[in-house]
Amino acid sequence: MSQDLITADLVVLDADLGPTKNDVIHNLAELVAKTGRAEAAGLEADALAREEKAATGLGGGIAIPHCRSAAVNTNSLAFARLKPSVDFGAFDGPADIAFLIAASDGSDDAHLALLAELARNLMRSEFTDGLRNAQTPDEIVTLVNNAINASADEDASVAATTLPPVAGKPVMVAVTACPTGIAHTFMAADGLEQAAKAAGVELHVEPQGSGKVTPIDPAIIASASAAIFATDVGVRDKERFAGLPVIESGVKRAINEPGKMIAEAIAASHDPTARKVAGDASSAAASQGGSQLSVGKRIQQALMTGVSYMIPFVAAGGLLIALGFLFGGFDIALKAGATGARTCADLASWVDAENCAGGDSIASLAISAGWASGFGNYLGALLFTIGAAAFGFLLPALSGYISYALAGRPGIAPGFVGGVVAGAVGAGFLGALITGLLAGVIASWLAGLKAPRWLQGLMPVVIIPLVATTIVGLVMYLFLGKPLAAVTTALQEGLSNMSGGSAILLGIILGLMMGFDLGGPVNKAAYLFATAGLSAQSQASFQIMAAVMAAGMVPPLALALATTLRKNLFTEVEVENGRAAWLLGASFISEGAIPFAAADPLRVIPSMMAGGAVTGALSMAFGVGSRAPHGGIFVFFAINPILGFLVALAAGTVVGAFAVLAAKQFWPAKQVAAVA
Structure with a gap:
């Protein structure tokens, strides 16, 4: 199967593919398309969109532009040895080696595992030296396939047995994850593993990639002295690591500075004052010394999370309301109260009453005159009511998921309740933003408190939601509600009065x-x-x-x-x-x-x-x-x-x-x- 990933037709050596990374991506996408494995424009667009999220230059003269794309029909690797080198945003200069990793949206776990093995090998000098010294495209293909197959066999043999911790050797756990879940995820994992081996640390890494994720054994987590979270998209099931000192950063730091992260984790494991993962709190509960994300970046991520979760409610509710207007007219909002109707008699004001025989069902009414007009009104009212219900979740969803981004699951309840309160006091979306941030900060702070062991199990599911919800609700009703409502009202009136x-x-x-x-x-x-x-x-x-x-x-x-x-x-x-x-x-x-x-x-x-x-x-x-x-x-x-x-x-x-x-x-x- 690995032979399918790369062929000699997908390799160019010592080629000038243009002065910018966009030119290189364009030419590599064209190369993949010529083999019939992808549609060039779609692959290029998706790869460039991924590049906008974070540069794919890794340092050491290597770049790995990559994406998952519906334009790809066969998972592929396109390789270029660039001459001259091209800047891909790496910290140490331009890249002379570039792999375009093109994964299809429907990639199975086997193919994704092979792509992951390639990413791991890019962290090994003997592999990259071989890429630089190869004389023909066939040598590149052989080198890549041998490295992938050898790594896969090694991983399979390791996975076949559960190795117990080595006595006297510090044990640590790590999670790596990037937005695409293909390249940086596994390169960070390999970088940390190599740095841990050099430092004499037994490290167990869980790459949370696009394929099948194998969770770290709970027994190993229980024996660990610290955790490392190198992620750009959060950690799945974070509550498993509750109580561990944690070092947190974006995924690229684990690629560029894995040794420093291991050293910081060792120091945190010996520091009784280090902040720990409490419950399933998110990154805000991580060690302040280990976190590489600024306060501004955390807030920005939280706001974008809230918006992204709110948009489906807006889209579904808004379009349903619009469909209600289509079927029932723009005055349907005044009639929506009749949507509880279930029989012909209930619809007397909506349809031709002469064709209504008491308890006739709506289905039997279909053959009667005047049905189209009456049913249109009825359906319009139903759609409007459903859409209005979806819109009712707009403020709670915005507030709740902002809080969730800051504090994990303990932040959901206070965030959602805060959004409801913001709507009740007339504070609108501005109030929902405030309550989301406030709930997230409070829940995150509570999650970081050291609770007695007998109370730790109740913290994330009872204590934190209860206390945070109470504080957020009281603050809104007693202090912030009226001022925010006044600002919101002034804004709405100002918009309503806008003319000319x-x-x-x-x-x-x-x-x-x-x-x-x-x-x-x-x-x-x-x-x-x-x-x-x-x-x-x-x-x-x-x-x-x-x-x-x-x-x-x-x-x-x-x-x-x-x-x-x-x-x-x-x-x-x-x-x-x-x-x-x-x-x-x-x-x-x-x-x-x-x-x-x-x-x-x-x-x-x-x-x-x-x-x-x-x-x-x-x-x-x-x-x-x-x-x-x-x-x-x-x-x-x-x-x-x-x-x-x-x-x-x-x-x-x-x-x-x-x-x-x-x-x-x-x-x-x-x-x-x-x-x-």
């Missing part, structure tokens, strides 16, 4: 934000502002949502139009991406513009911001409102007036397209490279 120039200015600002980073933090901030406001169900909130959605549709549509009008100004891959961008843009998927922006940010991003600003301004000027938080043109029934929406969207698309064409025509690539 002020509304247009807001539209311009939102349009600029939506076009800036195309799905990044700024884009998400504008989207959160719009979706959180939908809960108010006011005309101003509908207009903000329409402006945000229309402006977010502009970048992919503008680039699709530009690639259609002037194909000669774009690469073949970009022209292909442009065709797909029509549908992505129409669906309000701004990420369809990422491949263009990643390859040419200085010309593409300002052009998209200009188009987004025009669309945002016109949408506000026309008073366009959207009751749906997503869906683009496919939720036309929830947009009013639809003509104003289409005009605003078309204008911004044309401005963005001609702006990027002008930039490419009159500002050649060489000048852009010189500025960059």
Whole structure:
């Protein structure tokens, strides 16, 4: 099976693949596509999107751009020995060795295990020296396959027996995890294992990768003196490590500085004052000395976690409400109380009463006259009511999962209750943000307290939720509720009273934000502002949502139009991406513009911001409102007036397209490279 991962056709030696990492990724994706293993544009886009999350330069002249992608049909390794070297963001300079690891979305555990073995071998000097000295592509293929198979056999033999701890030797446990779960996860694991061996420490590592995860034996955890968490995505089942001193960092530190982390873990194991993992509290309960994440970064991660968990409630609730309007009309909210109807008699006010025979069932009514109109109203009311119920979870979900990101499961109850209280006192999404942070900090602090052994089992499930929920609720009702409600009310009234120039200015600002980073933090901030406001169900909130959605549709549509009008100004891959961008843009998927922006940010991003600003301004000027938080043109029934929406969207698309064409025509690539 390992032979399928790499062939001589996927190897290039001493090749110039371009001056930037984007060029290298583009050429390696094309190489994979030529063998029929992937679709080039999709693989490139997913690899570049992964690169945006964190640089894949590892140090030592090695880079491993990688991704899981629906564009990949066969798990593959593309190898390049680069000449000249290319900067992939490593701390010690450019890379002369690059592996593109392309894993399919449906990868099975066996293939993922082989990819993991490759990542482990990249931490071994004898393997990388062999890659640098190979004379032919076939030598590279043989070297890779031998290393993978040898490592897999070794891992299998070790897994076949459970080794007891060695007497007198310190025992430690570690967890590694990265967002993709393929490369950095296993390289960090191997780096820590080698450093532990050199330090005389018995280390058991649990790589929480994309494939099957084998948990560390509970007996080993019980005998461990410290834990290391080198993760970018949190630790699964963290409560298993309760009571252990912990050193925490991002996954790349375990690759770059594994020896230091082992030394810190040894020191923590002898320090009675070191903070420990308490219950299943998250990273906030980790040792302050061992954590490499700043307070600002923790808060940012927590807020993004809350937003990501809240969005499904917004999308489901908003679209259901919009469908309710489609079937029952925009006054359906006034009739939604009738949704308890179960028989024809119950629906007397909704359908033709003459065709209703007392207790007839709804099914029997299907053949009677007037059914279509009556059932449409009934179904609309049902959908509206279900959507409104989903919207009711917006504030609790936002607050609850912010708290969860800071404190793990003990933070869920106080966070959710805080969100409900924020809604009850009228503090809105601003109050939910505050309660989420407050609940998370309090729960995390309580988790770090040293409790008697007899009380430790009750801490995460009873004591922490009880105390934290009480404090958060009292603080909101007694101190923060009214001030936050006043701020929220003032904000809502200000938005509701916006007209003329002020509304247009807001539209311009939102349009600029939506076009800036195309799905990044700024884009998400504008989207959160719009979706959180939908809960108010006011005309101003509908207009903000329409402006945000229309402006977010502009970048992919503008680039699709530009690639259609002037194909000669774009690469073949970009022209292909442009065709797909029509549908992505129409669906309000701004990420369809990422491949263009990643390859040419200085010309593409300002052009998209200009188009987004025009669309945002016109949408506000026309008073366009959207009751749906997503869906683009496919939720036309929830947009009013639809003509104003289409005009605003078309204008911004044309401005963005001609702006990027002008930039490419009159500002050649060489000048852009010189500025960059």
